[in-house]
Amino acid sequence: MIETFKILVTGPFAAGKTSMIQSVSQTMVISTDVVTSGEESEIKSHTTVAMDFGTYQLDNDDTRLLLFGTPGQPRFRFMTNILKGDVDVVAFVIDAAAIETHAAAGVELRALLRDLRVPAVVAVNRCDDITVARRLARSLGALDGEAVVACQLIDPDSGREVVVEILLTLLASMESTETEVA
Amino acid sequence: MYLSTRNLIASGPNARETTTRLPCTTPSDRTARKSSRRRSGCRYVFRMEKVKAVVDGFTPLTGGFVPPRPPATPGGWTAPSIAPTMTVESTRVTVDLPASVDALDELVEQVEGTHGALLASVDGLGIARSSSMADEPSHAAMVAAAVGIAHQLASMGGGRNLRQLVVDHDGGLMIVWPIGSQRVLAVLAASRVDQRQLRALVQRHAGLLAGASS
Numbered sequence: 001m002i003e004t005f006k007i008l009v010t011g012p013f014a015a016g017k018t019s020m021i022q023s024v025s026q027t028m029v030i031s032t033d034v035v036t037s038g039e040e041s042e043i044k045s046h047t048t049v050a051m052d053f054g055t056y057q058l059d060n061d062d063t064r065l066l067l068f069g070t071p072g073q074p075r076f077r078f079m080t081n082i083l084k085g086d087v088d089v090v091a092f093v094i095d096a097a098a099i100e101t102h103a104a105a106g107v108e109l110r111a112l113l114r115d116l117r118v119p120a121v122v123a124v125n126r127c128d129d130i131t132v133a134r135r136l137a138r139s140l141g142a143l144d145g146e147a148v149v150a151c152q153l154i155d156p157d158s159g160r161e162v163v164v165e166i167l168l169t170l171l172a173s174m175e176s177t178e179t180e181v182a
Numbered sequence: 183m184y185l186s187t188r189n190l191i192a193s194g195p196n197a198r199e200t201t202t203r204l205p206c207t208t209p210s211d212r213t214a215r216k217s218s219r220r221r222s223g224c225r226y227v228f229r230m231e232k233v234k235a236v237v238d239g240f241t242p243l244t245g246g247f248v249p250p251r252p253p254a255t256p257g258g259w260t261a262p263s264i265a266p267t268m269t270v271e272s273t274r275v276t277v278d279l280p281a282s283v284d285a286l287d288e289l290v291e292q293v294e295g296t297h298g299a300l301l302a303s304v305d306g307l308g309i310a311r312s313s314s315m316a317d318e319p320s321h322a323a324m325v326a327a328a329v330g331i332a333h334q335l336a337s338m339g340g341g342r343n344l345r346q347l348v349v350d351h352d353g354g355l356m357i358v359w360p361i362g363s364q365r366v367l368a369v370l371a372a373s374r375v376d377q378r379q380l381r382a383l384v385q386r387h388a389g390l391l392a393g394a395s396s
Contacts (some may be wrong), residue, residue, distance in 0.1 A: 033329030033362055034304040047305050050327035075306055075323035 002062045005170055007054070008084055008114070011093035013072035014043050015151035016125040018052050020093060021069045023159035025054025040073075047071065050079055056163055058134065068092075074104075088119070089173075090120040090164050093153070096127035096136060110141035119173050121126040121147040121165045128152070205254060282310035285387040290314055293383060295354075295375035300368045301361070301391055302326055309393075311367065325358055325368045332358075362392030 009017050022029050030053040033046040040047060052069030068087075070080045092109050113120055120152050124133035124144065133150035142148065147165040151158040286299040290312045299312040306326035308319060315321075332347040349356040355373045357380070363369050369380060384391075 026384070032334065034326070034330060036305050037303040037364065038307055040305065048330075049306055049323075050330040053335075071306075072329070073376055075319050076327060078320060078324065079327055105193065121232070 002057075002064050004064045004066060005088040005105045006086055007065050007067050007089050007166055008080075008087040008092055008094060009069040009091045010108075011072060011123075012095070012098070012105045012108070013040065013047070014098065015072060015093040015101070016085060016123070017093045018048050018135075018143060019074065019153045020091070020123065021052045021054040021067050023156035025058060025096055026055050027055045029054045035111045049076065051083060058167075063167070065172065072177070077121065080112075080126065084116060085089070087116055087118055089115060089169050090106045091123060091162060091166060092120050092124065092140075092142075093123045093125055093139065094136065095125045096150075102136070102140065113141070113143075115139055118171045119167055121149065121162060122151050123153070123162045123165075123181050125149050125151055125153045129181040145150075193381070216287065263267035279310055283391055284394075285390055286310055286312040289369065289380070289383055289387070293371070293380045295370060295374070296380065297354075297373035301327065302366050302368070304329065304360075304364050304366060315370075321368075325366055327365045329358055331358065361388055365392055367391055 009016055018031065018033065022031075027111070030051070032048055032050040032052070034049050035041070036043070036045060036047045048069060048071045050071065052067070054067040054069075056065040056067065057063065069084045070083055090109075092105075092112075094105050098108070109120070109122075120142060120178055121176055122137035122140065124136055127133045127150040127164075130148070130150045134148045136149040137146065140146075147169050149162050149165050151161055153159055153162075205209070206252075262374055282301055283375050285292050286301060289299050290296050298306065298315045300315055300321055301310040302308050302322035304326055306323035308317075308322035328349075329344070329347060336342070336344045344360055347358040350359075350373070354370065355375065356368055356370055357377065358368045361384075367384060369384070371380065
């Protein structure tokens, strides 16, 4: 039997959520990309309006990740509320260079973690320095134990590093549960 | 049932899997697990570093860990398609908001049983609404999200173009049409509304509502 884990991929507008799911999914990504309008069109040409959905399965293993990506703009918050049920890990994507998004992202991340009580992987996009990435994740409210990845999500290999961290986080959280039970 | 990291460490000098195989839990255990996870934060940091050390033992990640490239066009729907019934000839966009509001008000007045109309961009920003509609930014976002999903549902059903989306509820109907490639129109109506008349009127104003200059 395949053990399935639900991963919520969220974060601010234009952080790299869709790119990450596109680069790692092994099945055709269900995407709701549309052209942007107004001020947002100056930042990028397309945006997710409902969700992205992709999957990742380990070869020869019974582990499958279901990746649910949310839109980033606050007006689509209701989609995050719909998608966040029964999540195992939150993958929070943030663009290190988009400093103006960081304050709101911190509020969002802290609220989400308080609400869901699951571990998070903070994927710091457009960042090559893990020290910088950790500092940013910390400033957003990630706990000491939360996994942080410095990544360039434009590069598919970088997306896989985030997946590795997600798998490690799942493994670690199960390990800790097992210890508690024992 | 096990989750293991054997794919991560399947090759290279550090290949081993015995220490990283862990039993997976049942759904009920998972619920309990979620509530207890964050309390045990410290311990799992330590364990994670250990597992990570194993993974970091070789580079790059090879073997079973390379996913096949996803298809170039996600879900067969990268850009919204123009619904055949609400075709707009020009794609040049101009802003003529008062005219749009007038058109929406006219729609609500002329078609019996209609009580509201909202024009939004496909990315969920309100463009115009009939005077009867409240100013609620999330409405435009919800309509855009629903249309985004509806396009995917249409393709799941074997279709290529979404013609309309109908939400049939105990308070009446909400009918949503793609208008051109960049806008959507939601009309709130009673269940008994003459949909053919409504559709004809929307078609007549489609160019204006799409923002195309005529």
